[in-house]
Amino acid sequence: MISTATLAQAGKQQGAALLRFVAILILALLVFAIVLLIFGKNPIQAYIDIFTSTIGSSYGWSEVLVKVIPLVLCATAVLLPARIGLVNVGGEGQLYIGALVASWGALALADVLPGFLGLPTIILLGFIGGGLWAAIPAVLRAMGWLNETISTLLLNYVAILLVDYFVFGPLRDPSSANFPQSEPFPDAFRLPFLGSTRIHFGLIIATVVIAALYFVLNRTRWGYEMRAIGGNPNASRRHGMPISRYIIIIMFIAGGLAGLAGMGETMAIQGRLRPGFSPDYGYVGFLISWLAMHDPIGVVLMSFLIAIIALGGDTLQITQSMPFSSVNVLMSIILFIVLAKFSFGDIFKFFKKKEEATS
Amino acid sequence: MTTSFIQGVLTGSIQSSTSVLYAALGEVIVERAGVINLGVEGSMLMGAVSGFMVTQQTGSAGLGIIVAALIAGLFNLILAYLVVTRKANQLASGLALMFCGLGLSALIGKPYVGQMINGLDPLPVPVLSQIPFIGPVLFNYDFLIYMMVPLAVLVWWVLFKTRWGLSLRAVGEDPTVAFAAGLRPKLIQYQAIFIGGLFAGLGGAHLSLAYAQTWSEGMTSGRGFIAVALVIFASWNPLKAVGGALLFGGALAFQLQLQARGADISPFLLDMIPYLLTLGVLLFMRNRKNAMPEGLKAVFEGTS
Numbered sequence: 001m002i003s004t005a006t007l008a009q010a011g012k013q014q015g016a017a018l019l020r021f022v023a024i025l026i027l028a029l030l031v032f033a034i035v036l037l038i039f040g041k042n043p044i045q046a047y048i049d050i051f052t053s054t055i056g057s058s059y060g061w062s063e064v065l066v067k068v069i070p071l072v073l074c075a076t077a078v079l080l081p082a083r084i085g086l087v088n089v090g091g092e093g094q095l096y097i098g099a100l101v102a103s104w105g106a107l108a109l110a111d112v113l114p115g116f117l118g119l120p121t122i123i124l125l126g127f128i129g130g131g132l133w134a135a136i137p138a139v140l141r142a143m144g145w146l147n148e149t150i151s152t153l154l155l156n157y158v159a160i161l162l163v164d165y166f167v168f169g170p171l172r173d174p175s176s177a178n179f180p181q182s183e184p185f186p187d188a189f190r191l192p193f194l195g196s197t198r199i200h201f202g203l204i205i206a207t208v209v210i211a212a213l214y215f216v217l218n219r220t221r222w223g224y225e226m227r228a229i230g231g232n233p234n235a236s237r238r239h240g241m242p243i244s245r246y247i248i249i250i251m252f253i254a255g256g257l258a259g260l261a262g263m264g265e266t267m268a269i270q271g272r273l274r275p276g277f278s279p280d281y282g283y284v285g286f287l288i289s290w291l292a293m294h295d296p297i298g299v300v301l302m303s304f305l306i307a308i309i310a311l312g313g314d315t316l317q318i319t320q321s322m323p324f325s326s327v328n329v330l331m332s333i334i335l336f337i338v339l340a341k342f343s344f345g346d347i348f349k350f351f352k353k354k355e356e357a358t359s
Numbered sequence: 360m361t362t363s364f365i366q367g368v369l370t371g372s373i374q375s376s377t378s379v380l381y382a383a384l385g386e387v388i389v390e391r392a393g394v395i396n397l398g399v400e401g402s403m404l405m406g407a408v409s410g411f412m413v414t415q416q417t418g419s420a421g422l423g424i425i426v427a428a429l430i431a432g433l434f435n436l437i438l439a440y441l442v443v444t445r446k447a448n449q450l451a452s453g454l455a456l457m458f459c460g461l462g463l464s465a466l467i468g469k470p471y472v473g474q475m476i477n478g479l480d481p482l483p484v485p486v487l488s489q490i491p492f493i494g495p496v497l498f499n500y501d502f503l504i505y506m507m508v509p510l511a512v513l514v515w516w517v518l519f520k521t522r523w524g525l526s527l528r529a530v531g532e533d534p535t536v537a538f539a540a541g542l543r544p545k546l547i548q549y550q551a552i553f554i555g556g557l558f559a560g561l562g563g564a565h566l567s568l569a570y571a572q573t574w575s576e577g578m579t580s581g582r583g584f585i586a587v588a589l590v591i592f593a594s595w596n597p598l599k600a601v602g603g604a605l606l607f608g609g610a611l612a613f614q615l616q617l618q619a620r621g622a623d624i625s626p627f628l629l630d631m632i633p634y635l636l637t638l639g640v641l642l643f644m645r646n647r648k649n650a651m652p653e654g655l656k657a658v659f660e661g662t663s
Contacts, residue, residue: 039466087450087659089397146641149450149659153397154588157581157634165627283454290451323469323576328462335455336437339447 074285090152092282098259101129130259376608385558393654397453400583401460406563431560
């Protein structure tokens, strides 16, 4: 039983973590402001542009949510394996294969399946596609043959090329001569949108995934066993925990989650399968999971932050005529500060040292 | 198969593998010191953009190359500080470095998009370049291409035949033992990461000054990641990296030549070959003496 005292303790810790994060964010915004000044841009105007265009209007908020969906899913694809000590750098590839398999299903099964089965079919296929792609490195790792970090990374390129192959080849729409893309998906095989926004069914999927992860990781025996395996695999093996089975199942689910992200992007946003449709969602998801220290709730918060920054890039391109990817600098500054694990203590020490040096 | 086809494939593979090989040579040094830099892409872009700017401003491609290497080397020190001094996770730090380079190079290079330069021109070797077939395939390239093999040999020699190389590899195997043996692991890792950046900068410079002779945002298009894969493929050996780079470049050149001749084979399937080969090599060599530096294993196993 969890006592109220530990709950209060946990609340305090979360409060401290939040305070720390706000400090990091302010520091990052200051550093990026200096970068902007160096390049002759007005940082205050840039920040006003970024925030008004994203969280300043209901349309802005809806676009943030659209971006949050794939980011959350790709981050959970990293979070889950990380809990048992696995490093999944393959979210990008799993995302592409999920999209590919779902697209294939939508195009091949449209005439066979009744319409009401469209939605469950593409969701299932997206999940299975990404999951199987991640199962390859999982099996190699479980057999003790090949480390998953390298194999997931290498399989990303193969996955992206495989999608290229299908989009330029077997799945290519003959009527779109100049654009390599698949035929448009039939309506029954597209994710429904919320009203007139671009927010799609993926939001519900992502919410369910986060809730389920939170529950499983914190409240079930599986979550407990995963923590044990992640903490000490050898001891867990001696206690008879089926580590190989955990590796394969967890990686399958993780890949499936990234696959759902890809499925959502193609079946809702794009409406066709197109080559290179992901702006590095898989890699950004990896970083989000790290920023959030592999915590489901943290992943949601970080995804919102990164989504706002990424969308801000579009805005700055228009208002400040800055290249779209310049916001990557702001993102990386936040990452650098978090990765370097700066604390208030460090800053305090720094100034103290300076005082000592001057006195 | 005509001779012009073979000639096209050979020259094409040499030209397109240069930037990747330079980056890979740098990455061999970094990884031999027990650090993996997933952000090579970012370092290459910083080199490509700074080299292009300097060449455009001064008209000197030589100066451009030097500045490109230095800027990328200095840029890599961000990674060194994070992973060596602050002991941050290497994979996440590398990816963060990649995004930083992607954004920063785009920001710096914005005014230079679409500009023309007098880039790095080919220097045909007198007489030899006139030999049919052999001439154009071997003796009609720019300076950085001629330097490819000599530099690979130099890196091999430094890593395996010098005291510094031995120290570096000792640090890559186990920093604690190296420290106990009187070495300074942190200093050596800083040096390795800086030198890795120099090489990545040269790779980037070849891309913007010789191969494309323009600057465009994100022009490395994954070459930095290919370099990381190539290092694994070459089992952390600079000489094997040369062969590997030619294979990677060869797949690209082969499909370009096939396409130019209207052949009906998907270029994308050909492009997969290097990655699948790397996976295959890793799988089949798993029982042999493993070449991976011990220090890297901890990174890959998520314990570092």
